[in-house]
Amino acid sequence: MVSLDPDDSVVVLAHEQFPDRAKTAVGVLRYADYDVTAVLDRARAGERVADHVPDVADAPIVERMADALEFDPDVLLIGIAPIGGGFDESWRPDVRAAIEAGCDVVAGLHYFLEDDEEFAALAADHGVDLIDVRRPPDDLTVSGGRARDADADVILTVGTDCSTGKMTTMLELVAAAQERGIDAGFVPTGQTGIMIAGWGVPVDRVIADFAAGAVERMILDAAEEHDVLFVEGQGTIVHPAYSGVTCSLLHGAMPDALVMTHSAGREAIHGYEDFAIPPVEEYVDLYESLAAPVAPTEVAAGALDTRAFDDDEAARAAVEEYAATLDAPATDPVRFDADEILDALL
Amino acid sequence: MVSLDPDDSVVVLAHEQFPDRAKTAVGVLRYADYDVTAVLDRARAGERVADHVPDVADAPIVERMADALEFDPDVLLIGIAPIGGGFDESWRPDVRAAIEAGCDVVAGLHYFLEDDEEFAALAADHGVDLIDVRRPPDDLTVSGGRARDADADVILTVGTDCSTGKMTTMLELVAAAQERGIDAGFVPTGQTGIMIAGWGVPVDRVIADFAAGAVERMILDAAEEHDVLFVEGQGTIVHPAYSGVTCSLLHGAMPDALVMTHSAGREAIHGYEDFAIPPVEEYVDLYESLAAPVAPTEVAAGALDTRAFDDDEAARAAVEEYAATLDAPATDPVRFDADEILDALL
Structure with missing residues (x-):
């Protein structure tokens, strides 16, 4: 189960892809219950969500996680995925900053944050969760046709x-x-x-x-x-x-x-x-x-x-x-x- | 790649299921190039393959791996699978005996022998391979439609x-x-x-x-x-x-x-x-x-x-x-x- 609840304040990472190539970020902005307090996109820093996606709650677009901390976020959510579902190393400072600020990090990549040694150690130190939503439960089995x-x-x-x-x-x-x-x-x-x-x-x-x-x-x-x-x-x-x-x-x-x-x-x-x-x-x-x-x-x-x-x-x-x-x-x-x-x- | 070659001498485990519920064992007997020198089935020990499957090369059926060592085998092959693909603990002494005798062990279970601590340690000691054929390669990717x-x-x-x-x-x-x-x-x-x-x-x-x-x-x-x-x-x-x-x-x-x-x-x-x-x-x-x-x-x-x-x-x-x-x-x-x-x- 993913630990996101409606009271969470969420920062969405969408570097260089917001909004047209950031399907997850836009989906979350449009449909999730929780509050998106900022979007990270270094190519659009200083602009606002409303400049691009008019019919969702507005939020500022900032350059990096450090700039989003003033909004007191609970969660950093990776809102884009490169082809193949890998982790883009240019995101590492943002993820690091989020963990150090006490944020959980949610990702849907094929690359699992939990298996990243630096992130796993840092998350343990700071008592936060790394949530890889693409990791299936390990007790699945065949369908019973029911x-x-x-x-x-x-x-x-x-x-x-x-x-x-x-x-x-x-x-x-x-x-x-x-x-x-x-x-x-x-x-x-x-x-x-x-x-x-x-x-x-x-x-x-x-x-x-x-x-x-x-x-x-x-x-x-x-x-x-x-x-x-x-x-x-x-x-x-x-x-x-x-x-x-x-x-x-x-x-x-x-x-x-x-x-x-x-x-x-x-x-x-x-x-x-x-x-x-x-x-x-x-x-x-x-x-x-x-x-x-x-x-x-x-x-x-x-x-x-x-x-x-x-x-x-x-x-x-x-x-x-x-x-x-x-x-x-x-x-x-x-x-x-x-x-x-x-x-x-x- | 599975390390089975035509010169290998193979013992096939099929306890209590030979031949009717031992689809893998019978398939291997019928079609594999390598030599099956014995079948393990404690319920039929003393009988012979030819008593049950007339149109393949004959071999003795013995109670346990220890009894098959006289045929100087290179490989123990698990030739049956319980529903769900688990490892039946009653097979453990046979697998242990095989490894200790210097045999590779080949299995197609969802339970991977390589991940079994006892077998992994024993295999390292004896310089043999544990070959889980159901473990897919880790570099697979999406089809290119080619x-x-x-x-x-x-x-x-x-x-x-x-x-x-x-x-x-x-x-x-x-x-x-x-x-x-x-x-x-x-x-x-x-x-x-x-x-x-x-x-x-x-x-x-x-x-x-x-x-x-x-x-x-x-x-x-x-x-x-x-x-x-x-x-x-x-x-x-x-x-x-x-x-x-x-x-x-x-x-x-x-x-x-x-x-x-x-x-x-x-x-x-x-x-x-x-x-x-x-x-x-x-x-x-x-x-x-x-x-x-x-x-x-x-x-x-x-x-x-x-x-x-x-x-x-x-x-x-x-x-x-x-x-x-x-x-x-x-x-x-x-x-x-x-x-x-x-x-x-x-």
Whole structure:
């Protein structure tokens, strides 16, 4: 369990990548309960969060952790990840300063801070925690095929690619459902979702044989707390590298309904440009026919990321076309709101 | 790399499970190049391998490692695995005796012998190796989507369930192809295959994000050595727990053709009896439509495990029906031979 609570005051490290390449930092700013008191980005020191991301709580952007100490932070959170998930040595002075100031440090890297000798020794000296949210629990095991028995409605996002809004859609749906008085819970499966929610298992980091089992365990646990679960999906079923994770999520979660996410205008798999994105109808068939023998489900709604369009009218037209293709209600839950999707699900 | 070579003299531990529940032991007896000089099974001590498995090289069955030392072994190989892949403490005296006699010990358990303090210390004292074939290399990474560029024909087994003969079919095909003078190689992806071949990565034990990448690396490496690769499949695409591994193999290997394995008469997923095995035609559609957006392929032949039938005539009829359903040539490559499949593939 990640020790982040709503009373924490959090500094988010996003050096040289805020906001466009700092997906975790922006996700945390937008959705986490806790207070972000400063962002570290040496390329933007002196600017403010509101200059770049207008619709979240504002905070100053400072050069380094030493400059953020005046805000009396409890936590330093690493809000960016280089390709490969390594630790960038240029961040070391910030992490060191945070620990020495008594802050816990939260990271979602493949490189574990706990295994770094300097940080581990320093954290012990200062009595702070190093929290590697990407380290899975060591007692995971194979799925028992029991998620369909969960006493909750389970909704899962599936997508046409990575980075199509699977986490965002679920967080918007949780908020919209809660506004209607529904006891809705978010089930995080990736590092950003885990940092936002304060719990969860990073399914992509689990031993392949245990991936569906990790999902099953989260579903069964969360079903005891909530009536409706919104499960963060990962990757896409046609991804050359990550499809196995997507498949484990589909069969491990045994969802009652799927929400299909897509980024308007995207034509190839992100980072794998030789692999074309097939027509959306093919994805619907694939996800539904793959789910059917294990736990039948269907695509009940769509969420379209319309950032490619400047004006709302073009976005609205794209959403309508997407809904027609899916033969299900669709919207952009960030640009507009999540109500249409929620109506289709409940 | 597993240090087993054709000159090694190997003792296989299979206590209380030989032969029917000792899949690894029997696989090694049937297909490995090295010499099995004794089998340890305290429930059958005094009997012989030939009493139970008639078509492999015979060997005595003895009670414990101490009784096998007279055959001057080089290696003790753990040929069984309890559910969960743990180490059975009743085997400890045998492993100890092997190490003290200067034998390497090879195991495919989730429990790593190298991490056992007693065994590690003893192995250091005696200068022997503890070889945990299920420990993946620590430098794996994500797939680059490059297996389709491999300079070899790639054949993958896919199945209707676990334990339907995916490894066996590939080993029979490799042997049949080599008999025809074809430069064929076996690509092992599970612990038994790795023990037989002496190399390979246990794909089910890899970090989920890296599973397709592990397969890709093996394909690209093996394609430099051989003209045709026969890749051991795992699980089934409709498995409640293991489907993610199957999906990673399909997309990581990017095979030119698939061979579909099935166990005649099986109606439910092994160990998951609430999950029915769908009609074989559905599997063909699923595997082919899932592969298509990443690397198109098709089911070119079928391998039917006909052990459920006592007489060859009934087996032959079942094979014919299976071939008709698949709309592709099929046979039982163990009961009959692999030629029909090979003809369909080459």
